[in-house]
Amino acid sequence: MKIAVLYGGTSGEREVSLSTGKGIIKALKNKGHDVTGIDFNPEKLDEILQLNVDLVFLGLHGKHGEDGKVQGLLDMLEIPYVGSGVLASALAMDKSKSKQIFANNGILTAKSKSFHQDHYKDQNEIASQIRSAFTLPFVIKPNQEGSTLGLTIVKKEEQIKPAIEKALLSDPVVLVEDYISGREVTVPVVGSQGNEKALPIIEIIPKNDYYDFDSKYQPGGSEHIVPANIEQALTVRLQAEAIQAHQLLGCNVYSRVDFIINEEQEPIILEVNTLPGMTPTSLFPDSAQIIGWSYDDLIEQFVMLSCENRSK
Known part of the structure; x- marks a missing residue:
């Protein structure tokens, strides 16, 4: 097939996307496809408008890639692409909206509240509202951003203002949520709509205090235990809720769903990633290997699922 891979982009996750794109391009070529790589930039849309390909594989992360804009x-x-459509992409990127959907359907989420900077006279007012609504520790982060960019775990009062400023650099909406301590796990989901399956669960043990940008993408930044050492009943629940979350948002082909297992051994959903990382240190390929899929096989599986969607 003639496949264009969009990667790079202009978000804060550009470097990660460059690595993801390189891996996808190599895998597709290894599987015999005719591949064109495009370092995507919204100011160079002619490259997209003039595309003549059978399929687009999105290797983008973050804004202008994972949020539904490119999909639209x-x-x-009328160019088919791998992965979720406009609505699912936009909902997954909007953490506040997706959390509402999960909570309304019985999936546990951390208590949270969003603050749009235009609705308050200044950051001091936002800080005051946060103090009255939350008790330390809590998390302040951009409502729409990826790879924990702009996130602060606030443990002291004096961290609140700088955390708000940091989050607002990425998005005009600040999301605040209770800090949940526990084991961090993630569940890859793959399949056509209505026929999804969950791959083996991965437990993430970061070298830093939490699974931040460096832990995700620096070699040795975190340890991945796959399959996670979790009792069977909890494994079944996590995999079922991952598929449920994927379906509630209307995701397609693949996603990765992140959870914290709290001290009561309950899974608390964090977010759904519609275009999870596919770098050499990424989680999804680690899980796929456990069921016998090489990296190249995994990428080809996404292509085949996308082709099945087109033929329906």
């Missing part, structure tokens, strides 16, 4: 452009051009 490709839909208008």
Whole structure:
């Protein structure tokens, strides 16, 4: 097939996307496809408008890639692509909206509240509202951002203002949520809509205090235990809730769903990643290897699922 891989982009996750794109391009070529790589930039849309390919594989992360905007452009051009559509992508990127959907459908989430900077006269007012609504420790982060960029675990009062400022650099909406301590796990989901399956669960043990940007992408930044050493009943629940979350948002082909297992051994959902990392240190490929899929096989599986969608 003639496949274009969009990677790079302009978000804070550009470097990660460059690595993801390189891996996807190599895998597709190894599987015999005719591949064109495009370092995507919204100011160079001609590259997309002039595409003549069978399929687009999105290797983008973060804004202008994972949030539905590129998906909408490709839909208008009637160019098929791998992964979730506009609505699912936008909902998954909007953490506040997706948390509401999960909570309304019985999936446990951390208590949270969003603060739009335009609704308050200044950051001091936002800080005051946060103090009255939350007790330390809590998390302040951008509502729409990936890879924990702009996130602060607030343990002291004096961290609140700097945390708000940091989050607002990425998004005009600040999301505050209770800090949940526990084991961090993630569940890859793959399949056509209505026929999804969960791959083996991965436990993430970061070298830093939490699974931050460096822990995710620096070699040796975290340890991945796969399959996670979790009792069977909890394993079944995590995998079922991962598929449920994927379906509630309307995701397609693949996603990765992040959870914290709290001290009561309950899974608390964090977020759904519609375009999870596919770098050499990424989680999804680690899990796929356990069921016998090489990296190249995994990428090809996504292509085949996308082709099945087109033929329906």
